[in-house]
Amino acid sequence: xxxxxxxxxxxxxxxxxxxxxxxxxxSGHDNLYWYRRVMGKEIKFLLHFVKESKQDESGMxxxxxxxxxxxxxxxxxxxxxxxLEDSGVYFCASSGPSGVFDEQFFGPGTRLTVL
Amino acid sequence: xxxxxxxxxxxxxxxxxxxxxxxxxxxGATPYLFWYVQSPGQGLQLLLKYFxxxxxVQGIKGFEAEFKRSQSSFNLRKPSVHWSDAAEYFCAVxxxxxxxxxxxxxxxxxxxxx
Numbered sequence: 001x002x003x004x005x006x007x008x009x010x011x012x013x014x015x016x017x018x019x020x021x022x023x024x025x026x027s028g029h030d031n032l033y034w035y036r037r038v039m040g041k042e043i044k045f046l047l048h049f050v051k052e053s054k055q056d057e058s059g060m061x062x063x064x065x066x067x068x069x070x071x072x073x074x075x076x077x078x079x080x081x082x083x084l085e086d087s088g089v090y091f092c093a094s095s096g097p098s099g100v101f102d103e104q105f106f107g108p109g110t111r112l113t114v115l
Numbered sequence: 116x117x118x119x120x121x122x123x124x125x126x127x128x129x130x131x132x133x134x135x136x137x138x139x140x141x142x143g144a145t146p147y148l149f150w151y152v153q154s155p156g157q158g159l160q161l162l163l164k165y166f167x168x169x170x171x172v173q174g175i176k177g178f179e180a181e182f183k184r185s186q187s188s189f190n191l192r193k194p195s196v197h198w199s200d201a202a203e204y205f206c207a208v209x210x211x212x213x214x215x216x217x218x219x220x221x222x223x224x225x226x227x228x229x
Contacts, residue, residue: 004158033216042119043159043205045216056215091158100209100217101147101166106158 002026004107006092012113018080021110025074025094032075033095033104034067038088046090048099049075061086082114117141119206119220127226128196136191136223138206147209148189149217150180154202162204165189176200201227 005024013019025032034046046065047057051072060067064083069075079086089109096102120139128134140146147166151159163174170182180191189206206220 035219042221043219045210045218048215056213058213059216093159100214103161103164104159104217106151106160108156108158 004092004094004105006090006107006110008110009108010111010113012115013082014115015084016081018078019082019112021077021079021090021112023075023077023092023107025092026105029094029096029105030072031095031097031099031102032069033093034075034077035091035093036088037091037109038085043091046077050099079112082112084114087112087114117208117211117218119208119218121204121206121220121223123223124221125224125226127228129228130198131195134191134193134196134200134225136204136206136225138189138191138220139187140189140206140208141187142208142211144211145184146189146211148180148182149207150174150178150189150191151205151207151219152176152202153205153222159205162191196225196227198227198229201225 007022032049037043045059048055049069052069066078091109093104093106095104118141149164150162153159162178163172165172165182203222203224205222207217210216
């Protein structure tokens with residue numbers, strides 16, 4: 001069974017550009033989470049989907065970030081326009097029906113560098 | 116605010132030596148606690164979790180952790196470290212304000228000397 005996959009693995013863009021990150025969860029996992037780790041800091045929660053619905057997006061930094069999960073399968077996280085402080089590693093995780101009380105399976109992350 | 120602290124940013128141990136990674140949390144009620152490991156180029160992997168019951172929890176890869184309510188700690192231990200244990204280790208707790216999210220500590224990077 002394939003694990004959580006994320007694309008791209010790395011992205012280098014200039015300030016003001018747009019970037020879209022993609023996450024493919026484990027098949028059948030309704031719960032999908034996005035996290036971010038800025039260099040030297042903790043891994044921070046961004047948002048949580050249950051199927052296609054946003055359950056909690058309290059961690060989204062601002063309205064330059066837009067997450068979608070059309071059809072309840074893969075998810076995208078778009079940053080528009082990107083700022084320098086958006087640099088970091090963006091992780092996606094998925095879990096079974098009990099949410100965080102089931103094991104969260106993490107993808108390898110997308111390393112975003114904004115120049 | 117709820118938080119998780121890992122006092123050691125980086126630890127170096129010799130292969131075969133014992134290991135203890137420290138974790139402290141701030142939480143008003145019984146916490147739901149995790150330890151994750153991230154090897155280079157990999158996603159985070161769950162080592163073990165504590166929700167209730169026996170305060171000594173066994174995990175994968177020979178790791179264990181002990182929940183001590185009086186000390187607000189959940190330290191991770193391994194009796195004999197292998198070179199493949201070199202990785203970054205994260206302690207985490209489910210948020211008490213939202214069961215949708217997990218709060219992570221800053222991580223402890225482990226180096227293993229042959």
